Each structure stands twice: as structure tokens, then as C-alpha cells.
Amino acid sequence: MSVVLELTGVGKSYLRGGERIHALREFDFVLAAGEFVVVTGPSGSGKSTLLHIAGGLDAPDTGTVRFRDTDVWAMGANARSAFRRRNLGFVFQFFNLVPMLTAVENVSLPLVLDGVPARVADERARTLLGRVGLGARAEHRPAELSGGQMQRVSVARAMVAEPALLLADEPTGNLDSGSSAEVLAVVRELAAEQDAAVIMVTHDPAMVEFGSRHLGLVDGRAHELVPDAADGR
Numbered sequence: 001m002s003v004v005l006e007l008t009g010v011g012k013s014y015l016r017g018g019e020r021i022h023a024l025r026e027f028d029f030v031l032a033a034g035e036f037v038v039v040t041g042p043s044g045s046g047k048s049t050l051l052h053i054a055g056g057l058d059a060p061d062t063g064t065v066r067f068r069d070t071d072v073w074a075m076g077a078n079a080r081s082a083f084r085r086r087n088l089g090f091v092f093q094f095f096n097l098v099p100m101l102t103a104v105e106n107v108s109l110p111l112v113l114d115g116v117p118a119r120v121a122d123e124r125a126r127t128l129l130g131r132v133g134l135g136a137r138a139e140h141r142p143a144e145l146s147g148g149q150m151q152r153v154s155v156a157r158a159m160v161a162e163p164a165l166l167l168a169d170e171p172t173g174n175l176d177s178g179s180s181a182e183v184l185a186v187v188r189e190l191a192a193e194q195d196a197a198v199i200m201v202t203h204d205p206a207m208v209e210f211g212s213r214h215l216g217l218v219d220g221r222a223h224e225l226v227p228d229a230a231d232g233r
């Protein structure tokens with residue numbers, strides 16, 4: 001199997017009101033290409049912390065994060081931003097689209113920032129928007145789109161550079177069930193097509209069946225669960 005991401009002994013804690021909060025403890029995790037991991041757990045169990053550390057957004061206190069052959073936290077901040085743009089896609093609960101940019105400009109942004117010629121980036125972004133069912137909305141700004149449509153734009157943006165890993169933090173947390181299903185469908189489709197691994201955090205137990213693996217977090221520790229055994233919770 002080809003390993004995309006490997007977390008070894010990752011720990012992260014925060015000091016709050018004189019008390020040390022352990023967001024992640026001794027966390028070990030190996031992710032192979034094409035795997036789809038659904039992460040669940042109570043509020044405060046460390047789910048977002050895990051995504052931020054795995055995605056090179058937040059530094060661990062202890063342990064290492066390797067992406068293929070790269071130690072993510074051994075490089076400088078500028079190199080890490082470029083690395084993220086080329087290798088990782090992010091989808092957040094509240095979309096994080098740039099309000100002043102149109103849908104197609106939002107989607108092409110990661111490519112433009114990476115030096116891809118504007119025409120090529122634009123074309124690629126339009127193709128991706130078509131793939132998520134929003135070809136007709138390319139010139140709309142986020143405020144002119146529904147929540148579900150904004151999230152599909154976010155998915156297109158996350159996948160436009162063909163990342164090896166997609167990190168999604170409660171991507172359907174703000175959507176109704178119909179829009180959630182559409183967002184999940186495009187995530188699954190694009191990830192499968194690009195052979196991207198996915199780590200998706202969710203509060204919705206029904207989404208566990210979407211994954212090839214299910215990780216339950218409790219108090220900063222992971223419990224690997226067999227998806228079938230998690231049914232009916």
C-alpha cells in the first residue's frame with residue numbers, strides 16, 4: 001500500500017485557565033492512498049485539532065507528521081504553504097470562500113497562487129464547477145449561492161489542484177439533508193476519480209457508512225471502529 005500520511009506520537013495540549021487540556025494524546029495514524037476515513041467524536045475530543053495538525057495548519061507539541069516522504073513540520077512556513085496548496089485540499093463547515101470573488105475565481109485561486117497561467121486555471125476551475133453541478137453558476141459570488149452550492153464550490157476548490165489528501169471538517173454541519181447528500185456525493189466522486197485519500201470529520205452518525213474506515217475520537221485518543229459495527233449508534 002502506498003502511504004500518504006503518517007502521524008507518529010502526535011500530542012497537542014493547550015493551557016486554559018491554568019489547566020492543561022490535552023487535545024490529542026500519543027496519536028498514531030497511517031493513511032493509505034484512496035482511503036476514506038470518517039472521524040466522529042464528542043465536541044472537544046480533538047477532531048479539528050487532528051485535521052489542523054495533519055494539514056500543516058497547526059504545529060504538534062510532540063511527534064511527527066509525514067506526508068509521503070516529507071516531514072511537514074520540518075519545513076519553513078513558506079515552503080509549508082506551497083506544500084499545502086499542491087498536496088492538500090481543505091473543506092470547512094462555513095465554506096471559507098472569498099466573498100468578493102466569483103465561484104470560478106474562488107475555485108481557480110489555488111492554481112493561480114501556484115503560478116498556473118490564468119487561462120489554464122480558469123479552464124480547469126470551470127471543468128471542476130461543472131463536475132459539482134455548478135457550471136451555470138460560475139460567475140456568481142458566494143452571497144448569491146445557497147449553502148449547499150457554496151459547499152460544492154468549496155469542494156471544487158479543494159480538489160482543483162488534484163491533492164493527494166482532502167481534509168474536511170464537518171463539511172455538512174451547516175446544511176440540510178438534501179444539500180448534505182449532494183456535497184458528499186461530489187466529495188466521494190472526485191476523491192475516487194483522483195485517487196485522493198479523505199479524512200472527514202462529522203457529527204452525523206449516518207455518514208459513517210461513507211467511509212472505508214471509521215475513527216472514533218474520545219478525549220484526544222483514537223479508537224479504530226469497523227464501519228459495520230458502528231451502525232445503529
Ligand SMILES: Nc1ncnc2c1ncn2[C@@H]1O[C@H](COP(=O)(O)OP(=O)(O)OP(=O)(O)O)[C@@H](O)[C@H]1O
Nearest residue numbers: 014016021022023042043044045046047048049050
Ligand atoms: N486554540 C486553542 N486554545 C485553547 N484550547 C483549545 C484551542 N483549540 C482547541 N482547544 C481545546 O482542545 C480540545 C480539542 O478541540 P477541538 O477543536 O479539536 O475539538 P473538536 O473535536 O473539533 O470539537 P467540536 O466537535 O466542538 O468541533 C478542546 O478541549 C478545545 O477546547
Ligand SMILES: [Mg+2]
Nearest residue numbers: 047048049169
Ligand atoms: Mg471541531
